[in-house]
Amino acid sequence: xxxxxQILAAGSKVPHNPRPAAPGPDWTGGRLPRYGRVVARxxxxxxxxxxxxxxxEDILRLCERFGSYGLYSEEGLNEGIGEGxxxxxxxxxxxxxxxxxxxxxxxxxxxxxxxxNYFRETYAxxxxxxxxxxxxxxxxxxxxxxxxxxxxxxxxxxxxVFANLLLPGQELAIHTDVPEFRGINRRQHxxxxxxxxxxxxxxxxxxxxxxxxxxxxxxxxxxAFAFYPDGAQGAAVAQPVRHNTAILLDxxxxxxxxxxxHSATEDAPPFxxxxxxxxxxxxxxxxxxxxxxxxxGRYTWDEMRFSISWKAYCFADEAERNAWRGATDDLKLDVVxxxxxxxxxxxxxxxxxxxxxxxxxxxxxxxxxxFPPPAP
Numbered sequence: 001x002x003x004x005x006q007i008l009a010a011g012s013k014v015p016h017n018p019r020p021a022a023p024g025p026d027w028t029g030g031r032l033p034r035y036g037r038v039v040a041r042x043x044x045x046x047x048x049x050x051x052x053x054x055x056x057e058d059i060l061r062l063c064e065r066f067g068s069y070g071l072y073s074e075e076g077l078n079e080g081i082g083e084g085x086x087x088x089x090x091x092x093x094x095x096x097x098x099x100x101x102x103x104x105x106x107x108x109x110x111x112x113x114x115x116x117n118y119f120r121e122t123y124a125x126x127x128x129x130x131x132x133x134x135x136x137x138x139x140x141x142x143x144x145x146x147x148x149x150x151x152x153x154x155x156x157x158x159x160x161v162f163a164n165l166l167l168p169g170q171e172l173a174i175h176t177d178v179p180e181f182r183g184i185n186r187r188q189h190x191x192x193x194x195x196x197x198x199x200x201x202x203x204x205x206x207x208x209x210x211x212x213x214x215x216x217x218x219x220x221x222x223x224a225f226a227f228y229p230d231g232a233q234g235a236a237v238a239q240p241v242r243h244n245t246a247i248l249l250d251x252x253x254x255x256x257x258x259x260x261x262h263s264a265t266e267d268a269p270p271f272x273x274x275x276x277x278x279x280x281x282x283x284x285x286x287x288x289x290x291x292x293x294x295x296x297g298r299y300t301w302d303e304m305r306f307s308i309s310w311k312a313y314c315f316a317d318e319a320e321r322n323a324w325r326g327a328t329d330d331l332k333l334d335v336v337x338x339x340x341x342x343x344x345x346x347x348x349x350x351x352x353x354x355x356x357x358x359x360x361x362x363x364x365x366x367x368x369x370x371f372p373p374p375a376p
Contacts, residue, residue, distance in 0.1 A: 043150070043229050043249060043250075043254075044150070044227075044229060044247055044248060044249035044250075044254070045146050045149075045150060045247070045248050045249075046239070046245065046246070046247050047142065047213075047215075047245060047246040047247070047248070048242075048244075048245045049244045049245065050142070050215055050244050050245055050246040051244055053244070055136075056217055056243065056244040058133070059137070059215075059217050059308065060217050060218070060301070060306075061282050061283065062123075062131055062133050062134060063163060063217075063279070063306060063308075064279040064281065064282045064283065064284065064285075065131075065133075065279075065282045066121060066123070066131050066163070066279070067278065067279055068121075068276045068277065068278040068279070069119040069120060069121045069163070069165050069276060069277050070119065070120070070121065070276050071117055071118070071119055071120075071271065071273060071274075071275060071276075072117070072118055072119065072120040072164075073086070073116075073117050073273060080190075080357065081190060081193065081333075081337065081357050081360065081361055082190050082192060082193065082357060082358060082360075082361030083357045083358055084358060085192070085358060085361060085362075087190060087191040087192065088175065088178075088191055088192060088195075089192055089361075089365070090175070090192045090195055090196075090365045090369050091173045091174065091175035092113075092116070092173065093365075094173065094174070094371045095112060095116060095173035095174070096109055096112055096113070098371070098373070098374050099112070099374060100112075100171065100173060100174065100257070100374065101174055101226055101236065101257060101259065101372075101374060101375055102374060102375055103374030103375070105374075107268075108268075110268070111267075111268035112268075114268040114269055114270070114271055114272075115169060115170050115171050115260065115268055115269065116170070116171060116172060116173050117170070117269075117271045117272075117273075118164060118165065118166045118167075118170050118172060119164070119165040119166075119167075119276070119277045120162060120163065120164050120165070121162065121163055122160070122161070122162045123138075123161040123162060123163060123308070124138045124160065124161040125159070125160050126159055126160075131161075134161055137161060137308070137310065138158050138161050138310070139158055140158075140213075140310065143158070143211070143213045143248060143310055143312065144156045144158065144312065146211075146213075146248050147211035147248065147312055147314055148314075150211065150248065150249070150250070151209055151211055151250070151314040153209065153314040153315055153316050154315075154316075154317070155314070155315035155316070155317060155318060155320070155321050156211070156312050156313070156314055156315075157312055157313045157315065157321070158310065158311075158312040159210075159311055159312055159313055160309075160310070160311040161308060161309070161310055161311075162308070162309055163306065163307070163308050163309075164305075164306070164307045164308075164309065165277055165304060165305070165306055166223060166258060166261050166304065166305040167261065167269055167271075167277070167289070167297070167299055167303070167304055167305075168261050168262060168263035168264065168269065168299070168303050168304075169260065169261065169263035169265070169267065169268055169269040170260070170261050170269055170305075171223075171257070171258050171259060171260040171261065172257045172258035173257055174226070174255050174256065174257040174371060174372055175195075175255065175256070175257060176195060176198070176199070176251065176252055176253060176254065176255055176256070176369075177210075177212060177251040177252045178191045178194050178195060178252070179194050179195065179197070179198040179207060179208075179210065179252040180194065180207075180208045180210060180313075181194070181197060181203055181206040181207050181208060181331055182206045182208065182323065182324055182327070182329055182330045182331060183206065183327065183330025183331035183332060184197065184203075184206070184330075184331050184333070184336060189333060190361075192361065192365060193336070193361075193364070195365075195369060196340070196364045196365060196368045196369060197336060197340075198252055198253070199368040199369050199370070200340065200343065200368045202339055202340065202343060203331065203336065203339070206329070206330075206331050208313050208314075208315075208324060209250065209252075209313070209314040210250070210251075210252055210311050210312065210313060210314065211248060211249075211250065211311065211312045211314050212248065212249065212250070212251040212252075212309060212310065212311050213246050213247065213248040213309065213310040213311075214246060214247055214248075214251075214307055214308075214309050214310075215245070215246035215307060215308050215309075215310070216241045216242060216243065216244075216245055216246070216305075216306070216307050217243055217244060217306055217307075217308070218241075218243050218301050218302070218304070218305075218306060219241065219242050219243050220240075220241035220261060220262075220304070220305040221261065221262035221302075221303075222259055222260055222261045222262035222305075223241050223258055223259060223260070223261040223262070223305035224238040224239060224240050224241060224258070224259045225238070225239045225241065225247065225256065225258060226238045226239075226256060226257050226258070226259055227239070227249070227251075227254050227255065227256035227257075228254060228255040228256070228372050229249075229254060232255055232370055232371060232372040233372070233373075234372075236372065236375065238259060241305060241307075255371065255372050258305070261303075261304075261305045269297075270296060270297070271289065271296070272291070274291060274292075275289055275290065275291045275296060276289070276290060277289045277290075277299075278290055285300055285301045286298065286299070286300055287299045287300070287304065340364055341354055341360075344363065344364075344367060347367070349363060349367055350363070
């Protein structure tokens with residue numbers, strides 16, 4: 001099957017095609033002004049280039065100016081349903097069981113865990129700006145227009161910008177991102193449960209579609225963005241990481257991950273909870289990983305993989321946006337759990353009393369979240 005995308009350079013044109021009666025995912029038509037604006041129907045859209053040269057350089061300086069980045073794994077454990085499990089145990093357990101996209105299950109479990117212990121910080125969340133200067137990126141016109149086209153929803157509300165830093169030997173397990181529903185979100189409820197809800201398709205009426213753009217600002221060695229545009233059973237597309245490029249898609253629905261960043265050794269990176277990666281100064285291009293005052297490793301931009309992700313809510317109309325803002329049609333956690341339990345019983349997965357919290361969580365993930373198999 002032909003891939004459902006094409007790279008469209010800023011300012012380029014594509015042949016205009018009258019909109020077909022039933023446009024498929026390959027259909028593209030219209031004109032692209034600066035920043036890759038596209039009137040299109042597509043599953044995903046690439047940007048090359050994304051920003052001007054000066055703007056891309058400013059992003060690198062902002063990353064250094066932000067100072068330091070903590071480990072994403074420190075988001076904590078679940079309480080209540082799924083008690084004691086990591087927030088994304090769905091992706092973590094699958095990675096450990098299968099060895100990731102290339103089936104490296106023979107590696108030591110501690111090494112596999114260390115490889116996915118990457119660094120992250122949030123630059124913007126709603127109206128909270130944690131990295132001054134990120135505002136133009138948060139409101140990037142090209143992302144907004146492309147999200148309208150891909151999701152076929154006119155009301156786009158930019159909401160989140162965060163940065164990921166992967167160091168040599170690290171990778172990101174195949175997963176789908178944490179979706180959001182009216183009344184249920186990652187700030188108040190387990191992340192894995194939000195993922196289960198979306199994959200079950202039992203709560204689509206309350207789902208808030210989120211557009212995600214992932215952008216890169218250096219030519220990384222390895223660390224390709226691998227995603228499955230044709231579903232979990234389809235082939236992966238591995239997009240190389242190149243300076244000043246980006247891709248926009250529905251990462252809540254499309255499985256994706258990051259291939260291993262090139263390392264001079266096969267050893268797993270020695271990163272453990274509590275460590276942070278620190279910039280040695282704006283414009284220096286040098287970084288240190290520290291555990292308190294102890295330096296664990298030193299790196300340069302050439303060895304790292306730096307990405308910034310942009311997320312926006314996509315509303316069908318103002319009524320839908322107002323329902324979200326006013327919480328007039330929100331789901332409740334007990335309704336979600338009861339609905340999932342009833343569905344499991346209908347499928348023959350449950351009989352008798354509801355299992356204990358942790359067991360119930362593992363059954364839900366096993367039933368609804370079907371990961372791509374490792375590549376042969």
